[in-house]
Amino acid sequence: MDTNVSTIVVLGAGQAGAWAARTLRQEGFKGRLVLIGDEAHPPYERPPLSKGILAGEAQAESLHILDSAALAELSVEWLGNTRAVEIDRRGSRVVLADGRVIPYEKLIICTGGRARALMVPGSDLPGVHLLRTIDDTVRLAPVLRPGARVAVIGGGWIGLEVAATARKLGAAVTVLETAQRLCERSVPEALSAYLLELHAAHGVEVRLGAAVTSFSSDDAGGLDVVLSDGQAIRSDVAVVGIGLIPNDELARTAGLECDGGVLVDAQCRTSDPHIFAAGDVAVARNSWAGRRLRLESWQNAQEQGIAAAKSALGQHLEYDPLPWFWSDQYGTNLQIYGIPMPAHQMVMRGNPAAGSFVCFYLEGDRLIAALGSNAARDLRFAKRLIERRTQVRGEDLANPEVALAKL
Ligand SMILES: Cc1cc2nc3c(=O)[nH]c(=O)nc-3n(C[C@H](O)[C@H](O)[C@H](O)COP(=O)(O)OP(=O)(O)OC[C@H]3O[C@@H](n4cnc5c(N)ncnc54)[C@H](O)[C@@H]3O)c2cc1C
Known part of the structure; x- marks a missing residue:
């Protein structure tokens, strides 16, 4: 460990930032730690x-990952409600909106991202919501009443989870998605089709190829969500879930290399050797994906936050996780390991109609990725097969009589 470091600043107090701060102390860092x-x-x-x-x-x-008591116990100077406005690399300090400056020897950027707004007329109307923070949820929850008409704009993970929760609360839900399938950017067709059926079975109206062009309020206090074909969807509330914008502006202005997020190497180090980045804001090469990418997931926020902290303390590591993402909708647990791609051969075990199945994605005799519904146990074994690069046969994976543990 680099014991000479006197001050480490963690910029961004979300999941990655919290894990970075906790890890710094767990690994024995005794200097000043500002979050x-x-x-x-x-x-x-x-x-x-x-x-x-x-x-x-x-x-x-x-x-809460670290509440006020835990932060005090770890001697973390938590500056809540505090916005940083500049990373001054020449002076090795972070400038805050209130004019204070916080010097650093090492800086870990964990600024995450913000929900992308739909830039159409009326998107600032009070009935139009985004969902990223506790405060967003506190604003949205009371309007998801039984019988409320909810338009969800975006058939990605957040939109579909909101749709499922709104249905559970008795609201009438319409999902509007511009693409021709759900979660198009992140899942293969098999899962998109399953999600469509799952939501339809729970009474959600899903409209694919539906582009929202404006919002307008009607005289009765409702909201019209207007589509490109002129149709208006009468709603009480609209929730926009169309992706994330990485909060990399401070890093970019400071001259750090960025490309759709802050570029880091396998040690979570940016183009400045004293500055690290982790979580939703960081772009890293991932060997499982075969490219650079931002991993927007709970797993990555925690593990990369930990890795960045260790790296800032001088430990050598190679952060290259097998990507893992999960979602819960209507009591259905969905999980994805790895990055399934169209070029992979897909074999299926189980039956989507029965609610439990796994799709395995193979490259030759190697398992590259797996996803499934209500199949946590099988997916845990699949994870091991992927990570150990075990040779497998598609017919064994597809055969429920063959125990994955044996493979
Ligand atoms: C509604 C929702 C549901 C999700 N569900 C799942 C799921 O089921 N499974 C899964 O794997 N993942 C899920 N995720 C994703 C997961 O939560 C994120 O990947 C994770 O929170 C990223 O953590 P982070 O610390 O990188 O970023 P964030 O959590 O965004 O934290 C960054 C923090 O930095 C702050 N910040 C930014 N700029 C500044 C600045 N200049 N000054 C001070 N502070 C700043 C931000 O306000 C924020 O508080 C979900 C995300 C959301 C929003």
Whole structure:
């Protein structure tokens, strides 16, 4: 460990930032540790925001990764409600919106991303919501009443989770997606088709190829969501879930190399050797994907936050995780390991109609990726087969009589 470091600043107090701060202390860092975040809440996990918290089944406090007491115990100077406006690399300091400056020897950027807004007329109307923070969920939850008409714009993960939660709460839901299938950017066709059936079976109207061109309020206090073909979807509330914009502006202005996020190497180091980045904002090469990418996932926020902290302390590591993502919708647990691609051969075990199945994606005799519904056990074995690069046969994977553990 580099014991000479006196001050480490973690910029961004979300999941990655919290894990970076916690790890620095766990690994024995005794110097000044400052955690800067522009939200009022101590660092928290976001996945339940569209699930249990939105459904009113859990309290926001249950999301906290480090509460105020834990931050104090770790001697972390948590600057909440505090926005950083500049990374001054020449002076090795972070400038805050209130004029204060925080010097650093090492800086870990964990600024995550913000929900992408739909840039059409009326998107600033009060009935149009985005979902990224606890405060967003607190605003949205009360309007998802039984009978409320909810238009979800975007058939990606967040949109579909909001749709599922809104249905659970008794709302009438329409999902509007411009693409020809759900979650087009992140999943293969087999899963898109399954998701479409899952939502239809729960009474969601899914409209594919539907482009929203404006929002307008009607006289009765409702909201018209207007499509490119002129149709208006009468709604009480609209939730826009059309992706994430990485918060890499400070890094870019500071001259760090960025390409759709802050570029880092396998040690989570940016183009400045004293500055690291982790979580949704970081772009890294991933050997499982065969390219550079940002991993927007709970797993990556935690593991890369930990890796960046260790690396900032001088430990050598190669961060190259097998990507893992999960979602819960209508009591169905969906998981994806690896990055399935059209070139892979797909074999299926189980039966989508019965709600439980796994799709395996092969390159020759190697398993590259796997996804499935309500099949956590099989997927855990699949993960091992992928990571160990075990030789497998498609017919064994597809055959439910063959135990994956034996492979
Ligand atoms: C509703 C929702 C549901 C999700 N569900 C799942 C799921 O089921 N499975 C899964 O794997 N992943 C899920 N995710 C993704 C996962 O939560 C994210 O990948 C993870 O939160 C990323 O953590 P992060 O720390 O990189 O970024 P963030 O959590 O975005 O934290 C970054 C923090 O930095 C702050 N910040 C930014 N700029 C500044 C600045 N200049 N000054 C001060 N502070 C700043 C931000 O306000 C924010 O608080 C979900 C995300 C959302 C929003």
